[in-house]
Amino acid sequence: MRAAPRACFRSGFAFGLGLFGGGVSWVYVSLSQFGGMPAPLAGLATFLFCAFIALFPAAAGWLQARVPAADGARACLVIPAAWTLFEWLRGWILTGFPWLSAGYAATGWPPQGYAPLLGAYGLSFITLGAAGMLWGLVTKKKIRFLVLLVAVVGVGQALRTVDWTAPVGEPVRAALLQGNIEQEMKFRAERYARILETYARLAEETSARLIILPETAVPRFYDGVEPEYLARLDAAAKRNGGDLLLGVPYREAQDRYYNSVVTLGTAPRQIYHKVHLVPFGEFVPPGFGWVLHVLQIPLSDFSRGSPAQTPLAVAGQRVAVNICYEDAFGDEIARSLPEATLLVNVSNVAWFGDSLAPSQHLQIARLRAIETGRMHLTAANSGVTAAIDRDGRVLAQLPQFAAGRLEIAAQGYAGATPYVRLRDWPTLVGALLALAIASLIAAAKRSR
Numbered sequence: 001m002r003a004a005p006r007a008c009f010r011s012g013f014a015f016g017l018g019l020f021g022g023g024v025s026w027v028y029v030s031l032s033q034f035g036g037m038p039a040p041l042a043g044l045a046t047f048l049f050c051a052f053i054a055l056f057p058a059a060a061g062w063l064q065a066r067v068p069a070a071d072g073a074r075a076c077l078v079i080p081a082a083w084t085l086f087e088w089l090r091g092w093i094l095t096g097f098p099w100l101s102a103g104y105a106a107t108g109w110p111p112q113g114y115a116p117l118l119g120a121y122g123l124s125f126i127t128l129g130a131a132g133m134l135w136g137l138v139t140k141k142k143i144r145f146l147v148l149l150v151a152v153v154g155v156g157q158a159l160r161t162v163d164w165t166a167p168v169g170e171p172v173r174a175a176l177l178q179g180n181i182e183q184e185m186k187f188r189a190e191r192y193a194r195i196l197e198t199y200a201r202l203a204e205e206t207s208a209r210l211i212i213l214p215e216t217a218v219p220r221f222y223d224g225v226e227p228e229y230l231a232r233l234d235a236a237a238k239r240n241g242g243d244l245l246l247g248v249p250y251r252e253a254q255d256r257y258y259n260s261v262v263t264l265g266t267a268p269r270q271i272y273h274k275v276h277l278v279p280f281g282e283f284v285p286p287g288f289g290w291v292l293h294v295l296q297i298p299l300s301d302f303s304r305g306s307p308a309q310t311p312l313a314v315a316g317q318r319v320a321v322n323i324c325y326e327d328a329f330g331d332e333i334a335r336s337l338p339e340a341t342l343l344v345n346v347s348n349v350a351w352f353g354d355s356l357a358p359s360q361h362l363q364i365a366r367l368r369a370i371e372t373g374r375m376h377l378t379a380a381n382s383g384v385t386a387a388i389d390r391d392g393r394v395l396a397q398l399p400q401f402a403a404g405r406l407e408i409a410a411q412g413y414a415g416a417t418p419y420v421r422l423r424d425w426p427t428l429v430g431a432l433l434a435l436a437i438a439s440l441i442a443a444a445k446r447s448r
Contacts, residue, residue: 005065012061016054023100024050026355030281034183034351053090053097060086069438070445072140075132076148081434084125088428091121091329095279098328099360102127107366107392111152113159115370115392116417119330122427123367125434126152165373165390165415168341172242172315174410175208176379176387179217180403183350183382187219195219200232202405209242210315210410212379215259215324215348221251222262230264237265243314245321247346247379249302256303261321261346263314270312273305274323276332281351307332311340317412319344320374327378328364330371331423338420341412343368343376350382358384358400366392373417375410 003011027049032042064074064082083102091098103123106112111126118126130152136145179198185191196218203211218225225248237244243265250260250271258273259282274282282302311318320340322333324347333343345365349358362384369376369388376388383400387408398404418426 003065005062008061008065009058013054013058016057017050019100020050020053026352026357029353029355030351033353056086056090067435067439068442070442072136073438073441075135076129077434077438079132080125080128081431083128084121084431087124088121104363104367107363110157112370112392113156115367116164116373116419118427119371119419119424120367121424125427125431164417165413168412168414169316171409171411172210172317173208174210174377174408175206176212176377176385176406177202178380178383178385178398178404180382180401196229198403203233203236206405206407207240208407209240211237211244212344212377213246214379214381215247215346216249217247222248223251234264241266243267258305259302259323263312267314272309272312272321275305275307276326276329277302277304278325311336317342327368330368333368334420334423337372338416341414342410343374345378347378347380349380362386371419373415374413377410
């Protein structure tokens with residue numbers, strides 16, 4: 001089974017190029033359709049991006065080939081460990097891009113029971129390990145692979161029955177608003193009044209105590225929004241005895257502004273500033289200022305919020321807010337726990353058109369709910385707006401590309417899963433140990 005490291009690097013790169021070329025092809029839509037980049041240049045940029053992140057599975061292929069191990073240990077330990085380590089690096093280097101982690105494939109299946117213990121990267125190890133056991137069963141015809149596979153799946157299913165967190169307080173009625181504002185029209189002055197009216201009407205028609213608007217629902221700095229409009233939203237929330245979360249750009253100084261969520265309603269005003277910004281979409285790395293002249297993306301140089309922000313105390317809940325892309329970073333979501341009782345994501349995935357991105361984002365949100373043992377509410381401009389229970393089940397969702405309001409009884413939870421307390425450390429240490437153990441087993445066999 002062992003092949004030359006260079007050959008494994010090439011195979012890993014080819015696999016990665018196919019995986020990301022298909023899986024994140026929506027980058028092209030953002031650059032070409034909404035970023036104003038000429039189609040050939042957008043295609044080249046998308047290819048180069050996919051080629052760069054394909055280097056991580058390529059490096060995983062190279063590493064597993066360098067580790068001496070028997071075929072069974074290689075399939076069940078070495079390959080999963082190498083993949084997991086480089087998947088983690090992909091989610092960290094250059095601010096990280098953890099999209100399409102292998103662990104998400106387990107969502108909705110028995111192995112998802114490991115998520116509250118090990119998170120997405122741990123699920124990647126488990127998923128690939130199970131694939132290795134299946135390979136061993138088919139090719140080696142050894143019963144031990146079947147025993148291992150049944151044990152891994154069985155334990156995962158048993159873990160799904162564990163209540164890592166407990167309900168706290170009464171459920172709160174929440175309304176998730178989906179304005180379906182066309183991305184190409186969102187920042188045009190002539191559409192501004194219509195956008196405001198869309199969200200005001202949706203907010204005023206609900207009796208929910210917690211009203212949630214999407215990311216940058218109001219496409220103007222908070223200090224530039226008409227006071228009478230903010231008063232209108234404030235009154236809608238107070239009429240229900242609750243609060244409203246408004247996605248809006250927030251300016252603190254002339255050269256310092258944030259992608260934010262501001263509260264209105266009965267609670268004192270609170271603000272969440274987005275922490276994990278999207279490179280080139282929300283901030284420009286040093287030395288790349290020229291990119292702004294190529295891309296036509298409004299508000300593309302946000303400042304980074306503090307990582308130590310507290311949950312928002314609204315409608316009787318303590319809400320851990322995250323904005324769009326932040327949902328992909330499980331260890332960062334866990335920072336607000338166990339204090340937070342509810343997870344809320346506000347997004348504008350309209351940047352990526354009718355692509356795979358919204359469905360992928362929904363799957364990511366499902367795993368965040370499982371990892372943390374919390375309900376997860378997502379309000380997105382054009383979808384997918386959804387309510388997810390702590391077991392990762394989608395309780396309700398709105399159709400994409402249609403304005404609407406999703407109302408749901410949102411239950412808060414208290415307590416901390418093992419993943420919330422330990423984050424990714426057990427998985428990283430376990431992956432390194434797996435490589436070491438496989439090497440030691442191989443060395444022991446050679447010495448006989």
